[in-house]
Amino acid sequence: MSEVTLRDVARVSGCSVATVSRVLSGTRPVGPETARRVRAAAESLGYRPNQVARALRSRSTGTIGLVLPQITNPFFPSLVREVEHALHAGGRGLLLADCDDDPATEVDRITSLLERQVDALLVIPVDETHSRDAVALAASRVPLVLLDRACGPGVADSVAVDNAAGMALVLDHLAGTGRRRFCFLGAAGTASTAVERRTAYETGIIALDPLAPGRVELGDFSVEWGRAAAERIWPARPDAVVCANDLIAVGAVQRLRQLGADVPGEVAVTGFDDIPMASLSEPTLTTVRQPAADMAAEALRLLDQRLAGRAAEAHRSVRLAPELVVRASSTPRAVGASRAAAPRTTIPSSRSPEEQQ
Amino acid sequence: MSEVTLRDVARVSGCSVATVSRVLSGTRPVGPETARRVRAAAESLGYRPNQVARALRSRSTGTIGLVLPQITNPFFPSLVREVEHALHAGGRGLLLADCDDDPATEVDRITSLLERQVDALLVIPVDETHSRDAVALAASRVPLVLLDRACGPGVADSVAVDNAAGMALVLDHLAGTGRRRFCFLGAAGTASTAVERRTAYETGIIALDPLAPGRVELGDFSVEWGRAAAERIWPARPDAVVCANDLIAVGAVQRLRQLGADVPGEVAVTGFDDIPMASLSEPTLTTVRQPAADMAAEALRLLDQRLAGRAAEAHRSVRLAPELVVRASSTPRAVGASRAAAPRTTIPSSRSPEEQQ
């Protein structure tokens, strides 16, 4: 729709389109006087570069695609926000695709973004196994980084929170505030987040409560399941209920209170992810915050490295340190909310990504 | 990144690039035999059209931009989802821009999307007044529809829920279940949603409870404000607390219960929007659902009409009928959740948009 083109600016400033292009995109040195004239002309004409034409010629759209399972999943909006901001800060745009939690739709969306010539792809895969082929194929055509969830080994670079470290923070906190009788409400299945959190719990709990492995309930990542699971474990009278995500924890708290339990006095409950609801529920929920801004920044860093040429190198898997957010659901009495910063760890490299805003 | 081009398909199928183009984009009639050969060649080569080249030539990117205040606002993800699905169903793509609730950022994002040659713009304006100029300017360059929030009169086409009808549904429901002493927790300010809901309440409440206008608290659309406002009105012992959105309602329920009130036995609480949290809170929240799918469909319909040429016509403002969702927070006793469908009204036209999925 923009009517004024490079040619117009060239005509008005009295030089060639090539020179104008060079001034405006800063590709090559240009005489200071010419540059001034060009800029003045562009300004007075209200020139806006046509990114489509630029993309066709330079083979780079300045656009990256983000493919995610469901934007309505409460953890994703904050990730989308950070990705969008990081991208726009670098003058790039974000093409968003929502897969409706369906691997077939995911294939379709990836194809569509590729046709639109995205420079690179950020993918939160729908399914550990069913997304593999589509991701691998896409990764062979364009730089691709997996975000938040993995998708089998050796498919692409990936960035995620260190689930094991997060679970360790939770267990330390609960043990440190006197909890002794643990149980775990998790998710069954092979999704990387489900497996990693479950495994980390199992590993860490042995030393704290040898009988805890018998108090594990596995379902899915939902409030419903949290309610049902809470009902099943309450007869065992745990004093700490560790949940694999915030939704499960919210459901667990609701049911425990209905059953007459005092949360947190009698039993502490913890979540994982720090979705918005965690700080708005009653009581507010102790949880593990995923460093969304860091994750976005890391993912773009990896993408930019691939874009800069390191195409053939081995895939890297970056794990970012989570942060424990202590709130009312695990506090002995009305002590209020506070945060404990966790040391940041990165695996396998050991850079320290920029701080979360 | 796609290496195989139209020329390759032309060479393999033994005809000209023009013919291949016509077959693949169905622009003009082509001989059945040729068409078959072309399709076979395209298939065997794994040809994927380059949408950037297509866009440059045809002056249409098949991409629309969505500009919103903050993706982390809990009502927007469902709207984004519906827009994305409606767009992809028509083979189009979605460029997403998040304004961080800042009008200056909004200007920047709109400019960026325009440079990327979006075919049209969907805008949820950040601010009633501060967004006006940017929206008006953008609307002069490309078809633009305002979504969910207005932005002064006569700026562009707009689609939103009928807030007045929603508030009427709430009042009918509460009065019909025996509530007699009302109060309202709303938002101050000039945002269209705040004003419309407030006004509708004031209009409808007179007949039900002449003294209710004295029990109105105005703050912002947050859980915090809901808590504070609940504390301020509880001494008046209302039996119905009408809130201008779900966040306020969630806060109000929390504080009312802390104050010893029985919700819903003693006092009913209602929200607006039906954000995910409304069905997950305890008790579940009676609220007014915004027809997100209908809104998305309507907005695209208006956009497509402008795209099809009706550029000079007067701006249209479509209001879609909301749906009352009755849940536990307004039910006399543990009757459980149920829904009451509302008649759909559309202003000023009277089409009946497709059903919500």
Added chain:
DNA sequence: TTGAAAGCGCTAACAT
């Protein structure tokens, strides 16, 4: 119905 040719607006060689 099909082909040849001319660009869309820009950047990148290649000249100068």
Added chain:
DNA sequence: ATGTTAGCGCTTTCAA
């Protein structure tokens, strides 16, 4: 440092 010339991959006149 600047201009000239080719295209990027596609659609769309214009002829045939």
